[in-house]
Amino acid sequence: MWKTISRKEKLRRVLLIIFGAGVIALAGVSYQYVKNAVPDRINVVVDRQEQVRFGLPFRSLLESESEEVLLNGSSKIPSDQIHLQLNQPFSIYSEQEGTYRLSLKLFGIWKLKDIEVDVSDVQYAVPCGLPVGIYMKSDGLMVIGTGRVTAQTGEVMDPADGILRSGDYIEAINGMPATDKKDMIRAVKEAGNMALTLSVRREGETMDVQMTPVQTQEGDYKLGLWIRDDTQGIGTMTYVCANGAFGALGHGISDGDTGLLVQTSGGELYDTEILGVEKGSFGKPGVMSGVIYYGNQSRLGSVEANTDQGIFGTANPRFLSRVKNPAIPIGYRQDVKKGRACIRSSVSGELKDYEIEIQKIDHSSNRHNKDMVIRVTDPELLSLTGGIVQGMSGSPIIQNGKLIGAVTHVFIQDSTRGYGIFAENMLEAAENSIN
The missing domain is CATH 2.30.42.10 (PDZ domain)
Incomplete structure (x- = not known):
C-alpha cells in the first residue's frame, strides 16, 4: 500500500532540503573566504620575532612542520602548534634562513592549506620615485582584433x-x-x-x-588583422637594489585596446621629462604628460619582465648615478599598519615625500597589486594633482623607515584614493620572472 504524505510533512522535507543546501553553500563560501584571507607565503627576517595576523572568522589550528620555525600564540610560549581565535595575532620566529612550511586546519580538524615561510636576512633597496620612459617589444605580433x-x-x-x-x-x-x-x-x-x-x-x-x-x-x-609589436609610456621607478635590479609601476603594462597583459621579449628604459599634470576630477583620473627621449645616450636600463606586479630588469650606471637617497629595509606585509605613511614622487619636478594614510590592508596574496587602500592627505600634492594621477604608478610607499609598497591604481570616483601593492610581492614577482 502507498503511504500518503501530508502537506505538513512535504513542507518539512522541503525546508530541510533548503536548510541543508544553505548550510553547504555557507560552508563553501566560508571555506573559500578563509582560504583567500590567508596568504600562501609569509616572509620573515631571520632571528627576529615577526607578528602576523590572519582575518579568520573561525577557530583554527596552525602547526609548524619544521623545528626551525617556532610559533607563539596567546600563551607566550613558543611551540610547534597554536590555536588561532578569530583575528588573534601570533608570532613566528626562526634562527635559521631557509624555506619552511606551516599547516592550517579549520577547527583543528580539516586541512585548509599549507603556508610557505621564507626566512631570510634583512633586504635593502633604494625607494626611487623617479619618472622613466618605458619601451617594450611584444613577444611576437600581438593580435589586437580582426576587421x-x-x-x-x-x-x-x-x-x-x-x-x-x-x-x-x-x-x-x-x-x-x-x-x-x-x-x-x-x-x-x-x-x-x-x-x-x-x-x-x-x-x-x-x-x-x-x-x-x-x-x-x-x-x-x-x-583583416589589427596587430601591435610594441608599447610605450611613462611610469615611476619604485626601487633599485645595489646590484642594479629594479622594480617599477607595481602593476603590469597592458594593451590599451584589449586590456591584456603584454607578453614581452624585452625592452628599455629611457630619459623622460614631465611637462605638466592634468588634475583628476570625479569620474576622470588625472594624468602626467611628458616626453620620452629615445636613443642610446638616453638609455637608463633594460626591461626583462612584465608581470601583474610590475616591470622588472636592470638599471644602468646612468640611472644609478641619479639615485641620491640611501637604501632602507624592505618591510613585509606584517610590517604594514593602518595610518600615516608617505609616497615618494617627482610629479612636481622635484623628488619629494608626500603624506598619505593607509586605510585598508589585505593580507592575502591573491589580489596581485591591490594589497592596500591609500588616501592622499598631503595638501601640497592635493593642490598639485588632486591626488593620484596616471604616471604615478610605482611611486614607493614608505612607513616607519621601511619600503613597504608602491602606488598602483587610482579610484575613478575619488582621485584622492587608490590601491597599493606590498613591496614583498614585487620582489617575489621579480625573483620568479627573471631567475
Whole structure:
C-alpha cells in the first residue's frame, strides 16, 4: 500500500532540503573566504620575532612542520602548534634562513592549506620615485582584433574571423620569425592570393593556422588583422637594489585596446621629462604628460619582465648615478599598519615625500597589486594633482623607515584614493620572472 504524505510533512522535507543546501553553500563560501584571507607565503627576517595576523572568522589550528620555525600564540610560549581565535595575532620566529612550511586546519580538524615561510636576512633597496620612459617589444605580433576587408569583387569579408582572436601572438609566418609589423606587411605582399601559415601562441599553446590574403579594390592584399609589436609610456621607478635590479609601476603594462597583459621579449628604459599634470576630477583620473627621449645616450636600463606586479630588469650606471637617497629595509606585509605613511614622487619636478594614510590592508596574496587602500592627505600634492594621477604608478610607499609598497591604481570616483601593492610581492614577482 502507498503511504500518503501530508502537506505538513512535504513542507518539512522541503525546508530541510533548503536548510541543508544553505548550510553547504555557507560552508563553501566560508571555506573559500578563509582560504583567500590567508596568504600562501609569509616572509620573515631571520632571528627576529615577526607578528602576523590572519582575518579568520573561525577557530583554527596552525602547526609548524619544521623545528626551525617556532610559533607563539596567546600563551607566550613558543611551540610547534597554536590555536588561532578569530583575528588573534601570533608570532613566528626562526634562527635559521631557509624555506619552511606551516599547516592550517579549520577547527583543528580539516586541512585548509599549507603556508610557505621564507626566512631570510634583512633586504635593502633604494625607494626611487623617479619618472622613466618605458619601451617594450611584444613577444611576437600581438593580435589586437580582426576587421572587415572589401574584396575586389565588392564583397565585404572578415578573413581572420574565427581563426585568430584578440590576445593571440603570431610568432612566425611561413616558418620565418615575426618580430615586427613590417614582417607581416612584407609576407602578405609576397604571398598575394596564396595561403600563409601563421604560427600562433594562444594561452601558452602554439598552433599553426592557414590564412589567405584578400585582394582589395585598391589591388593590394590584406588579412583583416589589427596587430601591435610594441608599447610605450611613462611610469615611476619604485626601487633599485645595489646590484642594479629594479622594480617599477607595481602593476603590469597592458594593451590599451584589449586590456591584456603584454607578453614581452624585452625592452628599455629611457630619459623622460614631465611637462605638466592634468588634475583628476570625479569620474576622470588625472594624468602626467611628458616626453620620452629615445636613443642610446638616453638609455637608463633594460626591461626583462612584465608581470601583474610590475616591470622588472636592470638599471644602468646612468640611472644609478641619479639615485641620491640611501637604501632602507624592505618591510613585509606584517610590517604594514593602518595610518600615516608617505609616497615618494617627482610629479612636481622635484623628488619629494608626500603624506598619505593607509586605510585598508589585505593580507592575502591573491589580489596581485591591490594589497592596500591609500588616501592622499598631503595638501601640497592635493593642490598639485588632486591626488593620484596616471604616471604615478610605482611611486614607493614608505612607513616607519621601511619600503613597504608602491602606488598602483587610482579610484575613478575619488582621485584622492587608490590601491597599493606590498613591496614583498614585487620582489617575489621579480625573483620568479627573471631567475
